[in-house]
Amino acid sequence: EVELLESGGDLVQPGGSLRVSCAASGFTFNTYAMTWVRQAPGEGLEWVSVISSNAIRTDYADSVKGRFTISRDNHKNTLYLQMNSLRAEDTAVYYCARRAGATHIDYWGQGTLVTVSS
Amino acid sequence: QSVLTQPPSVSGAPGQRVTISCTGSNSNLGSNYDVHWYQQLPGTAPRLLIYNNHYRPSGVPDRFSGSKTGTSASLAITGLQSEDEADYYCQSYDSSLNYVFGTGTKVTVL
Numbered sequence: 001e002v003e004l005l006e007s008g009g010d011l012v013q014p015g016g017s018l019r020v021s022c023a024a025s026g027f028t029f030n031t032y033a034m035t036w037v038r039q040a041p042g043e044g045l046e047w048v049s050v051i052s053s054n055a056i057r058t059d060y061a062d063s064v065k066g067r068f069t070i071s072r073d074n075h076k077n078t079l080y081l082q083m084n085s086l087r088a089e090d091t092a093v094y095y096c097a098r099r100a101g102a103t104h105i106d107y108w109g110q111g112t113l114v115t116v117s118s
Numbered sequence: 119q120s121v122l123t124q125p126p127s128v129s130g131a132p133g134q135r136v137t138i139s140c141t142g143s144n145s146n147l148g149s150n151y152d153v154h155w156y157q158q159l160p161g162t163a164p165r166l167l168i169y170n171n172h173y174r175p176s177g178v179p180d181r182f183s184g185s186k187t188g189t190s191a192s193l194a195i196t197g198l199q200s201e202d203e204a205d206y207y208c209q210s211y212d213s214s215l216n217y218v219f220g221t222g223t224k225v226t227v228l
Contacts, residue, residue, distance in 0.1 A: 044120060044221055045164065045219040047216065050216070061215075100169070105154075105209075106169070108165070109163065
């Protein structure tokens with residue numbers, strides 16, 4: 001059974017940094033691209049970043065480009081999102097998700113809440 | 119900001135058929151990128167409902183169906199049930215913006 005378990009969400013001050021993680025199990029992690037999607041309180045879904053299966057290619061939403069870094073450790077079956085220069089508008093539940101096929105997501109984690117506030 | 123537009127809400131009585139539209143543009147749905155649909159029950163993570171325009175993952179009831187024409191797509195729910203009350207999102211790829219989600223539609227069962 002595919003499982004994605006996020007961790008690391010916390011309350012952080014504006015301008016601060018945080019790293020969230022996603023532990024994957026139940027599938028061959030190093031053969032799938034992985035992505036982060038976030039959802040601000042009461043709002044819709046927003047794609048954040050994607051990383052290829054071998055970590056060679058990464059892409060980011062314009063809203064986080066230059067501040068967030070996606071990475072993965074295929075030996076530890078873990079996906080990461082390093083978030084720097086955090087802003088209030090980054091407050092959201094961050095979902096780790098597995099990309100299937102060319103453009104869709106077939107499995108989602110339960111999410112981890114990141115709150116940016118002073 | 120979402121580039122795929124959905125109606126904020128739709129509603130129907132149990133057993134009825136409801137449809138949710140998803141309107142895009144030439145840079146996403148109109149560029150032959152597939153559309154996918156997700157269901158998000160209250161307080162839970164999204165779940166894949168339809169992929170590549172009209173395919174259902176195993177476990178998704180055949181009451182759910184999808185279609186796409188040009189720059190628009192739609193999700194239909196036939197035989198509406200109380201457990202279908204949720205938020206629904208379309209998603210595709212945009213040549214300028216990468217992955218994009220719709221604005222979301224809340225389905226209410228009357």
